[in-house]
Structure formats: C-alpha cells, structure tokens
Amino acid sequence: MNYDSRIDARENDHVTMSGSPLEGDVDQERKSLRWLWMIAAAAIVVVVIWFLVHRGGADDKAKDADVQTPAVTVVVPGRTSVQGEISATGSLAARRDMPVGSVGEGGQVRAVMVEPGDWVSQGQVLAVVDRSVQNQQQASQSAQISVAQADARLAQANLDRALKLVDRGFISAADIDRLTATRDAAVAQVKVARAQLGQLQAQAARLNILAPASGLVLQRNVEMGQVVGGGSSVLFRLAKDGEMELLAQLSEDDLARVGVGAEAKVVPVGSNQTFIGHVWQVSPMIDATNRQGVARILLAYNPALRPGGFASTTIGSGVVDAPVLPESAIQNDDKGAFVYVVDGKNKVHRRAVQTGLVTAQGIVVKSGLQGNEKIVLRAGGFLNDGDAVKPRLVNAAKAD
Template identity: 50%
Template sequence: MHQPVDSSFRSSVSRSWASAGSDGGRRRVLIVAAILVAAAVAAWLVFGGGAETPAENPEAGRPSITVIVPGTTQVADSVRAVGSIAARRDMPVGVQGEGGAVTAVLVDAGDYAQKGQVLARIDRSVLEQQVSQLQASVIRARADAALAQSELDRAQSLVARGFISKADIERRTATRDGANAAVNVAAAQLREAQARLGRLDIRAPEAGLILERNVEPGQVVSSGSPAVFRMAQNGAMEMRALVAEQDLAGIEVGQSATVQLIGSATEYAGRVWMVEPVINPQTRQGLVRIALSGDRSLRPGGFASGRIEVGTADRPLLPESAVMGDAESSYVYVVAEDGTVERRDVKVGTVSSAGVAISGGLSGKEQVVMSAGAFLNPGEKVSPVLHKPQK
C-alpha cells in the first residue's frame, strides 16, 4: 500500500536535484520534498495507520454479583403469627357476701395462692355478734327441748295410774316436738350467720398466680364492686395468636409451636390447644390459642411472635444473607435474564441452620442475589455469576 507513495517521492526528488542548478532551485526542491513527505504521512495515517476499533462490549463495567438458583427443598412448614400473652384461664375474684370495710389484704400481685387461701378480710364485728347471739339461742332451744322431753317422760309414767289424761300426754308431746323444732330453727340460723361470716373472707377459688390486686385496707367493697383480684389458674399462660384466614386451614389442635417475646432472644415451647371457630370479618384473621408453661417471664399483655409447625412442604431454601427486610416486608433481589436487578417481596417460613425457607414470593427457579443485596438498587444492571456449592 505504501510503495507507490515512496516511489513517486523518490522520482520527484531525483528530478528536482537534476534540474536544479542554483541555490534557489535547491530551496524549491526542499520545499517540494517537505510537502510530499507530509502528504505521504497523511496518506499512511488515513489508509493504513491504525487497526480497526473493536465493537463495544455491552457488559463492560457491570459489577459481577454472585447469585443462586435455590430450587426447592423439603422443609418443615410453619405458619407465623403475632399476638399477645394472656392467662390461659383468667379468673376475676370479687366479694361474695354482704361486703364492708376491708381490714387486711394478705397477698400482692405476683404471689402464688393455693385453693381456698384467704386473700383479704372484711370487717367481721357485726356478724360475729350475730353469731354469738344465735349460738346462745341454740343453747336455750336445746334446754327447752330437753325440759319438754323430761316432762313428757314423767307424764307417760303416770298415765297407767290415772293421774294424767291422754289429752295431757298429747299436749306435752306437742310441746316436746315444738321445742325440738325450735332447736333446728336456731341451729339453721346459726349456720347461716356463720356462712355469711365466712364469706366476708375473700378466698382464692383455685390455685394460681395473682395478676392484679385492686383493693387496699379501709376500702369499702360489696358484691356489686368490680373484681378486687385477678388470677391465672395454676399460673398457666398462653399466646393468643392472630392468624390469617388462609393459614387457618392447616392449623390443628396439638401442633407444636415456638413463641418469642418481642425484644427477647428466649424461645418458649408451646402447643396449640384451641383454634377459635370465629374469624374477624374486618381483619380476616382467626385466633389460635397456644398453651405455654407458667414461666414468670411470661407476663399477660406482652407482645409476642409465634411459629406454628404445620407439617412439611417443598420450599426454596436461601442463605440468611440473601433475605433482607424493611418496615414493609421481607424481600430478596433477583436478576432477570437481561441482568436487571429486581426487588421481590417474599414470605419467610421456617428459619433453621440450613437456611431460610421461603413460603411465598419465589418459585425456586429465579437467580437470587446471595449477599450483595444491600449494595444494589432495583433496575441496576449486573453480571450474574452462578454460585457453585462446595462438595
């Protein structure tokens, strides 16, 4: 390609030197030679001075991101729910009798009471006097009955001698029977007064944990007053879990569950003991009651989350680093065929040492970003690198 230019250049220079006979002619020849050299260099640059520019790589500059295609794995399936801690059997304790001024409160919230234990006492002075009076009435009635019986016995011994008529015997017999009846009436009145006196003591209906104390000495209470104590029967607690309507079908009595208090890392084992038959028409949620042991750290009213084991299912299983969360939901990043990063909201199932089971939002065929999700944004272009598990 360059030979024609070089030959022409040499021929022109030779002719110029041959024809030049003076210094002026030599200068003209040098000028012409310089012009021809410049033309040769320009021609070389235009026609053969550089290689062809390669086509631009569309993936150049994209970050390489490790992805995983999880497929599906058989894992223990579970239903997650939130709710509150409550006494399994919440017992309000009130005043059974006539009431009056409280003279003593013998327990406090947090104490454990036995069945029949006195929790508080109400002023007994008036009823104690009535009981004493009725006890005296019973003694008098028994004395009258004994006297009537003695008189009847003497009269019956004189009937055969003719000193006492049959009518007198009948009258004395009636007197004896009336006296015995008076004894029974006085005894019944005494027992009633004693019962009313005993009901002035506020007692625990069952053994359990005192949850609330709503009475103080000097306070006047009656049968119409609000409950003065609240107890948890046997100290047993439960979680009242709110479960979405579509998840209730898989929950049955007897299934195991794990409950965790908000702000605590401790997990409590439980078991479903009741699935209430009514669904809230506004929230479309049902109530599942999970029985828990009577641990003192389980306080009624506390907020908790629960996981109910409902069997096994085939679920995508991801490493914990792939699953992220915000105030709205849990999510992962997936990479589309063209390398575009997409956010995908997911529903998290069982979490174990093997990974996080995804119960909704993924089929298992997607390319899921393993660990760099915190540095990515939806719509960003990346170069996915498939993770190869170690054998």
C-alpha cells in the first residue's frame, strides 16, 4: 500500500466515526454541562451582588446613624465648698436721718449759717430767726423783777421796824404776822418775775435753729427772709456722724441666711469704687406684698455715697457646699434655668436647676443637682429632651 492509499483510508474512517450516533450524544452532553455551569455562575453572581448590596446598605445605615448621633462633652461637677454670697440691690440712706425744724414761736429768718455738705457739731446754730419782739419782752420782764425786788425790800423794812416795837407794846403779834406775810409775798413775787424772765429767754433761744447732734448737713430747705413757725416743715436734714447705710432688699430665703455683722461689698450705681460695710440690722418682718425684707448695711462716710442713690451689694453668707458648673452648661428659657443630664443609655434629659452665686470657678447650683450626674457641658442649646448622644467625659477642673 502506498502513502496516498493510507491517507485515503484514514479520511474514510474519520468520516464514518463523525457521522455515527455516538458522536451526537457526546456533543449534546457537552452543551448541557455548559448551560449548567453558566446558570450556576449566574446564580453565584446574583448572590454576591445581593450580599454586597445589603451589606453595604447596613453599613451605610450604621454610618448614617453614627453620623446623626452628636458627640457632646460632659462633666461630673461633684460638690465644691465656696464662700457663700448673696447679691442684692437697694437704696442708700443716712443711718440716722435727723430732720430739723423750728421748735419756737417762729418768725422771720434773719440768717442761714450752713450749706449742704457742711459738717456741724451738736448745738451749732443752723439758722437765726428774728427775735426783736422777744427781746422787748425780756426787757419788760427784767423791769418787773426790779419792781418786785423793791416791793420785797420795802416789806422787809416794815417787818424789821415792827419787830423793834413789839417789846414796847405798840405792835401786836397779829400785826407782826401780817407784815411777815407781806414780806414773804414780795419775795415770792421776785422769784416769779425771775422765772418768767427765764421762760422768755428760753423761748427766745429756741428761735435759733440748732443742730441736735454732730453730723453732715444733707438738705437745706430754708432761705433768709422766710417766715417759719413752730412745728413747721423740715428746714434741715442731717446725717448723724455722717454714717450711711444701704437698705438691701432680700428675699425670704436670702434674709434667713444673713446675720448681723456679715461683711458686705457695696458698689453705687455709676461708680467703680467698692465700699466695705457690715450688716448691722436684719429686718424682723417680711413685706407681705413683695415677700422681701431689708438688711441694713452700715457704711462709713464717703462723698461717693449719696443718700437716695441706688447701689448693688454682695453679702457674705458663710461656706456653701454645692455643685459648680461653667456658664456654658446652664441654659435658660421662659421656664427658668436648666441643664441636660446624660443617663445610662446615653440619652439627655432636661432638669430644672436653681442657680446662685457666680464665682471665678463657675456658677453655684443651689438646687436641682446632687453633683454625681453627667452634665452636658456645651452645645446644650442644640439638644432636645430624649436625644441620643455620644458623651465624652472631661475633668471638672479642666471644664473651662
């Protein structure tokens, strides 16, 4: 067999095998397997895509939730011992206000001797009232004394002569008694006349308006030529010894915490000066209309302390043990002061508080907190009751 014959034979054999039924079954099986693999691959792709989509959505939700929960700084204030102080306002006045008027019969004012702001001593003449009529009355009464003295001398001389004649029998004992009575009456008339002159002199002296005590002249309400009468209106007003006081208005609670002798710092309106005084009297009564009482603070004289002016004061009230918070932690609205407290589930809750003294460390919380709560330090104005937060605790000492 030659080479060409072998090739032809192989080609014939190949044609016979490819056209057989066995070859068709194999191709069909291969196609089926190919489709199964494609379906499985598609299913896997779908599962992967679904997993990625849902997992990505959950992560996004978690991320969104994490982004929406605000992070806030919180502080546990504890309790701090601070020097208690009570703030109040009130008006300035003379501690002993002395109104001075005319106590005599009155008359026309001839001279005014002092001006507001002058210092006077007890008994010093403040104003002189005309006394020309009173001077004439005194002169007349002095003459009456001379007449009475003359009558008394005459009565005494008559009595002396009568006593010399008794032994001779010319004068009876009854005459002696009569002359003695006459003499005694004349002596009494002298005393009466002198007493009347003293009365006129005292009345004339009362015409002058005198200072009842040493002090500072606050007001002058009289002018030369003015006619004044006894019991007239106030002509002068003095502050005894120049002492002033602040009538501080305090609530019932604050008044109960103030004691006599407590130190007070007083700052008049419009002044940068601070004056140190002490509480010398605490009102025993409460005004029923405004539920307030008065603490009277004694102040030494100073030209900047003007009676009738307005002033603020800070009164020491002992040591207070209470929570102290920075100003940023305390919110205010129409319902009053409040803070946000973070609970164990990291949710904030509004809590009303009552604030007190403002110190260098912060604001004292008089009531509403125990001191062991977590208080939102900042951003409280952006929160609502029940909001979830991510608290970040800081040291109370570093809260500022």
